[in-house]
Amino acid sequence: MLWTVDHTAPLPLREQIVTAIRRGIASGDLSVGDPLPPAAELGEALDVDRNTVLAAYRQLRTDGVLEFRRGRGVRVARATRPEPAVLTAVRTLLEVGAAHGLDRDQLAQLIREQS
Numbered sequence: 001m002l003w004t005v006d007h008t009a010p011l012p013l014r015e016q017i018v019t020a021i022r023r024g025i026a027s028g029d030l031s032v033g034d035p036l037p038p039a040a041e042l043g044e045a046l047d048v049d050r051n052t053v054l055a056a057y058r059q060l061r062t063d064g065v066l067e068f069r070r071g072r073g074v075r076v077a078r079a080t081r082p083e084p085a086v087l088t089a090v091r092t093l094l095e096v097g098a099a100h101g102l103d104r105d106q107l108a109q110l111i112r113e114q115s
Helices: 013-027 039-046 050-062 084-099 104-114
Strands: 066-069 073-076
Touching: 013 039, 013 050, 039 050, 050 066, 084 104
Parallel strands: none
Antiparallel strands: 066 073
């Protein structure tokens, strides 16, 4: 599992971690029951405080996406894929962006600017 965060982005690091996990679930890289790295380990890998990772994990637990189990760590509790209409819109955006010379990163930046 390869996640990154952008320390210079306007989106808070916690939200970037939440988004990365949701993206992993949506893409099928993470499935129900899959373990996530301990907060300290992920924090070290991303160069963020472990409390930031814990806050992201807690938010996803509150949303019902993750579960915390003593002795078993943090695991994916629910894996939902985006609605077909969302997937269609994303594919269309990628096609239109490519036609205008924009790559995924540039499109993602445009989306972040609109948020």
